[in-house]
Structures are given as structure tokens and as C-alpha cells.
Amino acid sequence: MGVNRRDVFKLAGLGVALGALQLPSIACAAKTSNSLLSPSKGKRIVIVGGGWAGVTAAKYIRKEIPDAEVVLIEQRKMFMSCPISNVWLGGLVDLEFLIHDFLTPAAKYGYTFINATVTDIDRDKRRVYTEDGYVEYDYLILAPGIRYNYDAWFNGDKDMARYAQTHYPSAFIPGSEHLRLKKKVENFEEGTFVLVVPPPPHRCPPAPYERAAMIAHVFRQNEAKAKLIILDPKEKIAPKGPGFRMAYEQLYLDIIEYVPNAKIKEVDPVKKVIKTTAGDFKFDDANLNPPHQAADIAWKAGLVNPKTGWCDVDPITLQSKVDKRIFIPGDANSVKGFPKSGDMANNQTKFMLVKAIKAMIEGKDPLEYVKAPTNTCYSMVNGDPKEAIVINVVYDIDKQKRMPVKKKVNVENERSQRLARATFEWAKAMYRDMFS
DSSP states (O other): OOOHHHHHHHHHHOOOTTTOOOOOOOOOOOOOOOOSSOOOOEEEEEEEEESSHHHHHHHHHHOOOTTTTEEEEESEEEESSTTTTTHTTTTTTTTTEEESSSSSHHHHHTTTEEEEEEEEEEETTTTTEEOOOEEEEEEEEOOOOOEOOOHHHHTHHHHHHHHHHHHHHHOOOSHHHHHHHHHHHHOEEEEEEEEOOOOSSSOOOOSSHHHHHHHHHHHHHOOOOOEEEEEEESSOSSSSHHHHHHHHHHHHHEEEEEEEEEEEEEETTTTTTTETTEEEEEEEEOOOOOOOOOOHHHHHHHHHHHTTBBBBTTTTTTSSSOTTEEOOOOBBBOOTTOOOOHHHHHIIIIIIIHHHHHHHHTTTGGGGGGGOEEEEEEEEETTTTEEEEEEEEEEEETTTEEEEEEEEEEEEEEEEHHHHHHHHHHHHHHHHHHHH
């Protein structure tokens, strides 16, 4: 399933211009005095960001707190899923499988969807500003996802960062980067292709290794004379290390070279050279993944711990430690032991965050309402036949320490067609949960 004109138009419809860059910056739009909504008659809960956490929050707040007015603000016109995008990259599903509209769930569950870019958050006035006007809130759920920290590589050189992102996009943020990467992989005929694994914590820990398997699958299908080098700053593949290693060795031994302990020292995207603690590597093409951090708007709102790059929150309620009226689910928060995955964003939002807000509105202890989440992550490692591996983690709540703890971890490292089928069923179930 290659890239076609329909895919181009669909991605353009996401509201992300083809070739647009997502570097760490937010336009300094003037704060308008125009309110986008009439005054609320009850509690207004505003959600910034329509990803896995944001869409889940909008639906479940309306279900759990029906008297609340819920407003979801998202800059994209359509939803595109990062989970399963590697499977699309490998040509195993069409783009339609990843795309959903925001209006259907908004109409069904009775929340307001505003298609706009958030430019600022005034925490004192409790206002969210967009280019069109502001929205006031009683509680704010900030679910903006991630940004790329190219400064770690280029020390503030924006021109070099833009060159790297234009020519060797990361594609960990949904949009045109995915289309660009898919075209590059499909058109690669010969030479060395390098995939840089970002240092932890990063979005979807197994994603770079699954992506490597899917790229190798495409190379094999296309009979490309290609070598795929994985540069990993960690000492070994994790999670699902044995499963990925078996796939690489049994399916892609002549294609994939895995290099551990390869911490980045210098990246020169113009000369196509990467210097690491494991040696220097030249490449013909690449998927360059810089470190991840909480998205720009979280920084602008003063909610990020600059030492970590993530938002510190209460690990039970996901309430910001900086502002008690703001909650931060999903990839932007720093809860220890929670992977930055779509499944976790969905589960921690509906079982922890929504329950906590309900308890606070009712004047009760959130510990009476909050439930422990689970996290399930499938990884496709073969395309013909379709085969996958999986990890499932069950958590518990330590009420004395007010901390989530891992209760049970189950990993299936032996790839199978059964798990590939389960991958698609899991995705369909998650999409139904958020959009149906």
C-alpha cells in the first residue's frame, strides 16, 4: 500500500501543511478580547489537544460529569493516530485506518469542538487563548503531546534543525512527516539507512524498534540493496527486547544492524554523518529522532520542569504540581512507570484523571474514585505473514504512598499471526472507545 494522491489530500486535510515544521516555538499572537463562548452556566472543563488523551477526556467527562460543559480545542481538522502508523508505514493498512473526525463524538456526547491553535494560557485569569479569541475555564486539561528537542543536537541552530526535520523527519508527531518518511522508505533502492532511537523517556518506547522491522519489511519487498542501522543510546532493546531481537535475526539478518550504547555526540545532516559513543556512521538516508519533551504550549504556560523537559503532576490525579486547576494526561506528564503510549494515555485519562476531577467537584477524596490503569502495546514485526509481539502491564494504586505500582507484566516475545490479528482488533476497539 504505497503513497497515493488520496493520502496526500487526506494528510493536507489534517490541517498540517505538507512540509510544515514542528520546531520548539509558538507564534506570539496578540491576546484578543473576543470570547469564543457565552458564559458557562456550570463548571466548564476545557481540553487543549485532541490526541488520545484529549479525545478520551472529552467523552468520559461528559459521561461521568454530565452537568459539566466540556470544550475540546484542537488545531488539526482531523485526527490521525500515531499508534499503528508504523503498520501503515509498512504498507499493511490504508491511511483511512488511522484517520477519524472530531465532530462525530462531539455531537454524540455533547461537547464543543473548536478547531483552533492555542497560542497562550493565562493561568491567573483562567483563559485559553487562540488566534480567534479566548475560552475561560474552571478546570483545564492540557493534553498537547510532545515536541522535538533539536537543541540537544544543534545547540539552538534553527537552520540546521529545520534542515534535519525537512530532509530526515522524525514522524513521531502525526502529520506530513509520516507521509514524507513513507515516501523515503518506499523509494529507497540502495545504500545505508540509519534510524536513530531517541533517548528515554520518549513517545511509545517500542515504536522505533517496530518501525525498524516495518522499514526492513518494505526494503525486502522492494528488493532494495539496503542496510538499516539502528543507533540506540540504551544498552539493549527495551521493552520486548527478546521479541525484537528474534525478529531481526530470523527475518532481517541481512538488512538490520543493531548498535547499542550509541549515544549521540554530533549530528551533521548536511554531510550525512552521525557521531556516537559507539562510533561514527555515514548514511544515505535516515529517520532522525531527537530527544522528546512536553509540547510547546506546556512550556509557555510555565508547567514544565526544565530539568526533565516534562510536566510534574500528582501521580494519582494527574493534577499539575504548579497549578491545581490544570490536569496533564498523556505523553506530556512525568509519572514514573507510565509509558508514553496511546493505550496508557487513554487508560490514565478515563480511570484516573476523569475520576479525580469528578471527586474534586463533588468534594470527595480522589482516592475513592480513581482506578488503576493498564497498558497494552502490540508491535508488528513481520509483514508477510503479518506477525506481532505484545506487552501488557497491570497497575495497582498504593494508597499509602499515593503512587501507581506495577502489579503484573506479561510479555509475549514469540511473534505470531494471532497477535497480529489482535493488534488490529485492539486498534479498532480503541478507536471505538474514543470516537464511537
